[in-house]
Amino acid sequence: MLRLALPLLALLAACGPIPLEEAERRCTEQARLAQQPRGNVAVGVNSKGQTAANFELHVTSDYIMGRDPAEVYKSCVKSRSGQFPSRALQDQPGWRG
Secondary structure, eight states: OHHHHHHHHHHHHHTSOOOHHHHHHHHHHHHHHHHSOEEEEEEEEOTTSOEEEEEEEEOOHHHHTTOOHHHHHHHHHHHHHSSOOSSOGGGSTTOOO
16 A cells, blocks of 8 residues: 555655746746747658758737736746745846747
């Protein structure tokens, strides 16, 4: 019985709040995606001389709905950490709004 309980407890602990600093870091990225879509393009040649290409586009529902990135950030931090952000989105390192 204990063997079954330990993995279940570990799984439930993963669903709990994360530290505020970690939530702010993760949620800054979510706010970026609310501001504009992100994409990658890769082109190359494989060992047989054939060309290869890859294209990825990441669009969030926050962007489609036109949500304010600062509000996305604030609600994300609150839901992930259980606390309000320690500083506003525009004050986060690396944020260019």
